[in-house]
Amino acid sequence: MRSAWPYDKRAPDRAVSPPPCPLPGRFGGTPVFHHELLDSTQREARRLFAVGLPECVVVSRQQTDGHGRRGRYWWSLPGRSLLFSLLVNQTGPGLEPQRVTVLLAEAAVATLEEHGVQAYIKWPNDIMFDGLKCGGVIAEEVSGSGGRAALVLGMGLNLHYSPDEFPLELQGVAIAPFQSPGHTL
Helix, strand or coil: CCCCCEECCCCCCCCCCCCCCCEEEECCCEEEEEEEECCCHHHHHHHHHHCCCCCCCEEEEECCCCCCCCEEEECCCCEEEEEEEEEEEEECCCCCCCHHHHHHHHHHHHHHHCCCCCCCCEEECEEECCCHHHEEEEEEEEEEHHHHHEEEEEEEEECCCHHCCHHHECCCCCCCCCCCCCCCC
8 A cells, every 4th residue: 555544444434634645646736545455446535535635536456345336346356447536525516426427437438439449338327348347437425524525436447357357247247448458558
């Protein structure tokens, strides 16, 4: 793990204090937290919101308990998927989670198309390729003391898996658009 954990690992719902500085970087002034392994980038972004961060990006090479809409789990192997969540401060007129979900899915599809992948969106938040799911997007509202509000926008996108690497229950359901781990995105 390459970034500070601003909560008590023995009681992850109990915040301790914000990290002294985001590690290892920033994106346009927004702190970026890189992890080798997390339970969920969505949960980590919510934990960071709970300790006072208004905005951040959380990226992980692997998740042990990633989820999508309706609590459906997201499976991953280390470094083979794009797994991230954005914590977006909501001040003034609120962002509509459904609209932002579609916009994020459209951005993912456009990026895949730039790399020769004919992906499409299965309403409202699945990213599809060859009739199988290769990714998903989720938007969740969070609120805190003093009227603080934010959106946590998450994405899981399979990149480099061969069909037989998926668990049996996902074979024939999930796909990775780049079958070769050597492919560069």
